[in-house]
Amino acid sequence: EKRKESSPRSTSSLSPTLRVSNYTRGSYPIYFNMGKLGASRRPKCIDGSAPICPSDCCDITDSADVVIEKKAAQDKLESEGIEGRDESDIKELLVIGAGPHALSLILRLLEPKADLLSDKDRHIQGEFRSRMRPVSDVYRHVKKLSKGPSHTLKRKKKDMKCSADVEPLTLEEVHKSVLVVDKNGSWLSGWKQNFEALRIKNLRSLMNAHADPYDHRSLEFYAEMIGRGEELVTLPSLCQRDKSFRGPYQVPSTALFHDFHDLLVKGYGIDDIVQKGTVESIDPVQDDQQSDEPIFEVKVNFGLESNDRSTIVKTRRVVCAMGPMFHTGEAFWEATLRKELAGKHYPSDRILHPSEIVPYLKSRDEPQHHDAEPLRRLLIVGGGITSAQLALLAAKSPWCRGVKLIQRSKGIPRHFDVENKWMGPNRGQLLDEFWSLDMPERAGLLKSARLGGSIPPETLEELLRCQSQQHMNLEVQEEVQISDVCWNDDQFHVTLDDGSDVEGYDMIWLATGSENSLDFYSAFSRLREILPVDVVSGLPVLNQNLSWHCPPDREAVEPKWKDKARERLWCMGSLAGLELGPDALNLIGARHGAVRVAKNIRCDMANKPSPII
Numbered sequence: 001e002k003r004k005e006s007s008p009r010s011t012s013s014l015s016p017t018l019r020v021s022n023y024t025r026g027s028y029p030i031y032f033n034m035g036k037l038g039a040s041r042r043p044k045c046i047d048g049s050a051p052i053c054p055s056d057c058c059d060i061t062d063s064a065d066v067v068i069e070k071k072a073a074q075d076k077l078e079s080e081g082i083e084g085r086d087e088s089d090i091k092e093l094l095v096i097g098a099g100p101h102a103l104s105l106i107l108r109l110l111e112p113k114a115d116l117l118s119d120k121d122r123h124i125q126g127e128f129r130s131r132m133r134p135v136s137d138v139y140r141h142v143k144k145l146s147k148g149p150s151h152t153l154k155r156k157k158k159d160m161k162c163s164a165d166v167e168p169l170t171l172e173e174v175h176k177s178v179l180v181v182d183k184n185g186s187w188l189s190g191w192k193q194n195f196e197a198l199r200i201k202n203l204r205s206l207m208n209a210h211a212d213p214y215d216h217r218s219l220e221f222y223a224e225m226i227g228r229g230e231e232l233v234t235l236p237s238l239c240q241r242d243k244s245f246r247g248p249y250q251v252p253s254t255a256l257f258h259d260f261h262d263l264l265v266k267g268y269g270i271d272d273i274v275q276k277g278t279v280e281s282i283d284p285v286q287d288d289q290q291s292d293e294p295i296f297e298v299k300v301n302f303g304l305e306s307n308d309r310s311t312i313v314k315t316r317r318v319v320c321a322m323g324p325m326f327h328t329g330e331a332f333w334e335a336t337l338r339k340e341l342a343g344k345h346y347p348s349d350r351i352l353h354p355s356e357i358v359p360y361l362k363s364r365d366e367p368q369h370h371d372a373e374p375l376r377r378l379l380i381v382g383g384g385i386t387s388a389q390l391a392l393l394a395a396k397s398p399w400c401r402g403v404k405l406i407q408r409s410k411g412i413p414r415h416f417d418v419e420n421k422w423m424g425p426n427r428g429q430l431l432d433e434f435w436s437l438d439m440p441e442r443a444g445l446l447k448s449a450r451l452g453g454s455i456p457p458e459t460l461e462e463l464l465r466c467q468s469q470q471h472m473n474l475e476v477q478e479e480v481q482i483s484d485v486c487w488n489d490d491q492f493h494v495t496l497d498d499g500s501d502v503e504g505y506d507m508i509w510l511a512t513g514s515e516n517s518l519d520f521y522s523a524f525s526r527l528r529e530i531l532p533v534d535v536v537s538g539l540p541v542l543n544q545n546l547s548w549h550c551p552p553d554r555e556a557v558e559p560k561w562k563d564k565a566r567e568r569l570w571c572m573g574s575l576a577g578l579e580l581g582p583d584a585l586n587l588i589g590a591r592h593g594a595v596r597v598a599k600n601i602r603c604d605m606a607n608k609p610s611p612i613i
């Protein structure tokens with residue numbers, strides 16, 4: 001009964017302390033009514049038969065009238081002394097991160113006819129066309145996206161009656177009580193920055209991996225409908241159909257993928273639920289109104305500077321979708337160099353670790369840096385796709401005259417970062433085998449399935465081609481490592497362990513992969529003190545639905561509110577590797593995780609028991 005009270009569907013029973021924010025909440029329908037009014041004023045699409053509206057007559061952004069009306073309503077509230085958004089309000093859900101994993105989740109919370117199949121069932125379904133949704137339904141869905149949320153989320157009466165699933169959240173509920181906080185401030189902006197800085201033309205994953213919650217074919221159909229089918233690139237050097245994978249091996253272009261995801265965000269009406277901010281800590285506390293209920297007090301810095309004042313956002317549920325944090329640590333030669341240069345200038349800005357490379361590339365693109373001295377020679381260390389992409393980018397750029405890429409082992413040519421069989425008909429069996437292992441064995445499999453770094457054959461070929469063209473000034477050397485580095489005359493003097501001559505470099509970029517670890521996320525420190533979790537190979541042991549598992553030795557001693565707090569905090573992406581398998585980090589993992597968490601949140605918010613995963 002108490003949980004029912006906390007549900008957004010029973011706002012009338014909110015506690016008296018929340019009345020002010022309750023009133024604020026009550027103001028939202030005004031916005032929605034106005035949205036509808038505005039929409040009905042717009043002319044109907046002039047070309048009803050076009051798959052996607054070809055003109056701006058169905059533009060889903062607000063018309064000028066609606067913007068003015070919204071502003072007037074906002075001013076009225078402010079003149080009455082009520083802020084449009086009260087930060088002391090208790091949110092129903094706070095999502096940390098606005099990357100592809102968080103987007104997949106929010107869309108699955110909203111979509112009335114979401115694809116909520118388990119990963120195994122989804123792959124079995126993919127083998128039989130007859131078990132999939134009719135093609136016409138998928139086309140209709142994509143067409144609706146371009147017309148905005150009132151079309152995308154519209155449900156027929158008959159669908160509502162027969163729906164045995166747990167109800168989706170309404171858009172109104174999401175706007176009122178769900179907050180997404182991200183350092184970058186908008187959907188997929190971190191992802192887009194990476195792709196732009198590295199000039200990545202195509203995705204590495206297949207066209208059926210994306211955030212659309214309705215059907216795995218929607219990106220493919222979208223491309224066809226808007227006449228951009230050629231942006232689904234067939235990977236030439238792969239057998240399109242074999243024992244472990246039944247093609248097609250087609251990857252979307254970056255531009256197509258981004259346009260489709262922009263459409264999803266607008267089509268579902270969630271472009272304004274992301275707030276720019278950094279989550280500093282998550283503190284679960286007992287709700288003083290209902291003793292068995294938890295509340296999460298999440299400290300968020302909404303300012304641009306790290307010393308800006310932080311705000312406590314209260315929420316009943318938290319999803320952590322912060323993406324991977326890769327720390328390479330300090331290489332042995334860095335420690336030696338630091339000692340040698342003690343008391344002198346240490347050129348830390350010339351040694352870049354993985355997280356520093358994209359910001360450096362972005363700054364090089366800024367107009368004020370266009371006249372900066374070009375690098376005479378750059379050394380890149382790493383054996384994966386990113387180091388290869390960086391070497392090609394630098395070799396082709398006007399700001400670098402020469403590049404050397406070194407890697408510890410021989411380059412592994414592979415299209416995907418996990419073996420192809422994980423995407424084929426045996427995926428279900430492989431997942432079953434994975435789940436039959438204990439946690440340390442699962443951690444071992446995660447490592448072996450990803451095989452460290454690998455490079456798609458096309459990228460490897462391009463590297464070799466560029467190496468053979470003298471004007472590119474690109475050199476690739478395999479099976480070699482740095483043995484010593486000195487700093488002299490404004491240059492690094494690097495010795496490799498193959499006995500070759502010492503060479504000079506202006507910068508060293510360490511694009512070496514590394515393992516993710518819960519310890520790298522400072523936001524979890526306070527949470528882990530209050531709700532300790534078992535950690536295996538750096539990853540948290542989660543429940544099957546990706547919520548925060550209780551270590552067996554604490555089960556008997558924890559009070560009920562802590563138990564519930566564990567049930568209401570979920571991890572997605574790389575941190576969920578021990579549950580989701582080797583592609584937890586990737587877009588396939590985004591779908592896999594979003595299905596589990598969305599089902600769970602839908603049930604919890606509707607006060608229904610957790611579904612069986």
Ligand SMILES: Cc1cc2nc3c(=O)[nH]c(=O)nc-3n(C[C@H](O)[C@H](O)[C@H](O)COP(=O)(O)OP(=O)(O)OC[C@H]3O[C@@H](n4cnc5c(N)ncnc54)[C@H](O)[C@@H]3O)c2cc1C
Pocket residue numbers: 096097098099100101102181182183184189190191194195198202203204205209277278279280321322323324386523572573574585586587588
């Ligand atoms: C260059 C590159 C290319 C890739 N290409 C592919 C591909 O083609 N196919 C594929 O399947 N996978 C690919 N991946 C792997 C994977 O899909 C991506 O890493 C993906 O971005 C992971 O999504 P995510 O939502 O978990 O994390 P992210 O996209 O990293 O999003 C997490 C967000 O959380 C924010 N955040 C983190 N901590 C906080 C905090 N404390 N407070 C507030 N916000 C915070 C971050 O700023 C970020 O915006 C690629 C990865 C990289 C780096």
